[in-house]
Amino acid sequence: MPLTRKAYRAAILHSIADPAEVGIEASYEYFEDGLLVVDNGQISALGHASELLASLPADIEITHYQDALITPGFIDTHIHLPQTGMVGAYGEQLLDWLNTYTFPCESQFADQAHAEEVAEIFIKELLRNGTTTALVFGSVHPQSVNAFFEAAQKLDLRMIAGKVMMDRNAPDYLTDTAESSYLESKALIERWHGKGRLHYAVTPRFAPTSTPEQLTLAGQLLGEYPDLYMQTHISENLQEVEWVKELFPERKGYLDVYDHYQLLGERSVFAHGVHLCDDECARLAQTGSAVAFCPTSNLFLGSGLFNLPMAEKHKLNVGLGTDVGGGTSFSLLQTLNEAYKVMQLQGARLSPFKSLYLATLGGARALRLEERIGTLQPGTDADFLVLDYNATPLLSYRLKQSKSIAETLFVLMTLGDDRTVAQTYAAGNLVHQR
Ligand code: GUN
Ligand code: ZN
Secondary structure (H helix, E strand, O other): OOOOEEEEEEEEEEEOOOHHHHOOHHHEEEEEEEEEEEEOOEEEEEEEHHHHHHHOOOOOEEEEEEEEEEEEOEEEEEEEHHHHHHOOOOOOOHHHHHHHHHHHHHHHHHOHHHHHHHHHHHHHHHHHOOEEEEEEEOOOOHHHHHHHHHHHHHOOOOEEEEOEEOOOOOOHHHOOOHHHHHHHHHHHHHHHOOOOOEEEEEEEOOHHHOOHHHHHHHHHHHHHOOOOEEEEEEOOOHHHHHHHHHHOOOOOOHHHHHHHOOOOOOOEEEEEOOOOOHHHHHHHHHOOOEEEEOHHHHHHOOOOOOOHHHHHHOOOEEEEOOOEOOEOOOOHHHHHHHHHHHHHOOOOOOOHHHHHHHHOHHHHHHOOOOOOOOOOOOOOEOOEEEEEOOOOHHHHHHHHOOOOHHHHHHHHHHHOOHHHEEEEEEOOEEEEEO
């Protein structure tokens, strides 16, 4: 295959460490006039344009983006494909919201054509918002995952998804059985896991909708294949937490249910965790598990405020999740806008560089993919964005007053949304252009 080499010149910013561990200044690299070189879908060099240009052949194709910032692609560690059609559903909190809006909407995925249509819309929406990797819930129907992976594969995206396992406390039209969920998940793993940049996640919806038999088989699947992911929900809503205690009285608490069925581990991602206690955070950290912080959802569904400082205290891996359709935006910029407010309401801060970390390298670490995505380090996948400083008149005017990259970054996260993402590149290919 002939070498395809391209270079991109712009202001360039990426996270290289967690500000909570190394301090803000050591957590990022910023090149005011930077150059990113891409060879065959991977980043081969990153640096100051003045230094790198001299080392490149004179005829290399260089795309110069003015008034723009190149960052790594965003990573959404929690989102639901089959809830695309019900974002912004009025009036309920979690358990009634599931019964009233979510389950009926997900039932439409029994139809393969519907699944394919929504998968296309969903992936376009991810890319329009600058999300290049997501950890995705399908519906209970295997066709939801087939449709999603087929669409992702066409664009060579790095994506993770799984079919929901749900064998109780849901309408009959939307439940599987312990055995059918095991067999259907296994068939999807055989077909998709490790194919190109695709990975499979074993996906018990949450403890209340799985029998002990189903949770046992979920744990068994994780032991049968290397590097499988596990995704579920935990401690999102106080009524939900009480319900889990009633359903599993023999367990110490919500997390202990998942622990008992061997669902914790380095590739396990638990969505929400709003009402986790100190001991549960410690156990999650000890097992290398991660939590997806989903601020737009937690506010919209009235679930509560995620305690990020407590997670940091335990060195727990945290990524950001949009949780569409409980969340209200596909945009990780808008998600960070709300995350900042969630911290404000708890008397805490969310610095712009911690925010950048959460949306990129922090998400990659939560998914154990930091060797491939989440930064612009040479040798990693060329998944990156071009953010446009002139995306809206207000953003343009506001950024002209900015005195530092910290201020620019914070304003991008406060005023920014899908309009801010001018270009999205995945594996070096332009996959979205506004
Ligand atoms: N808990 C169980 N299922 C769901 C879901 O679909 N969305 C959210 N936000 N929480 C859940
Ligand atoms: Zn969710």
